[in-house]
Amino acid sequence: MTFKVTAYEHVGIRVSQRERSIQFYEVLGWKEEIDLPEHHANEMVNESGVYINLIFNGISDQHAKNILQDHSIKYPGMTHAAFVVDDIDALINTLKQENIPITDGPHIYSNRRKLIFIRDPDGNVLEFNEILK
Structure with missing residues (x-):
């Protein structure tokens, strides 16, 4: 192999409501560092330098069902x-x-x-x- 993965940089998390999601992740220690409105996203970082991206184009599901976890059909994905x-x-x-x-x-x-x-x-x-x- 001519290359190696050396670190994990961030995870992208699709959400449906920008402010609600930012407030939730702030409770867990993340703060918005960069707003990326042209991508309907942001970058959040915690004090240890761990990044997440919130992606603000999810469709709201009143029951907050996760298609990869909560359905009997197991679709591929993270x-x-x-x-x-x-x-x-x-x-x-x-x-x-x-x-x-x-x-x-x-x-x-x-x-x-x-x-x-x-x-x-x-x-x-x-x-x-x-x-x-």
Whole structure:
């Protein structure tokens, strides 16, 4: 192989309501850095330099169903983004204070990490992991 992937730069997350989504991701520590109105998107970054792009052209589904996760037919595609946190219990407390439900977990996986799953207001699945020492 003549090249190697050296890092993961960002994940794009399609959402239906700009302000609602920005507020949700701000609770998780991201702040809008660049607005890209010509692309119906933005770039958000957290204090650790982890980027996400919100893409503001999703169709609103009142039930926030995720076509890749919530339907019996399993379509190909990215099912979720996974992030590493330094303190999952602190994140869990923040989620409780903000009334953001944990949809799965917490679980210990392979004695290596503790993880939870949540969903954003559009049903996009987010995984958060604390690497256990």
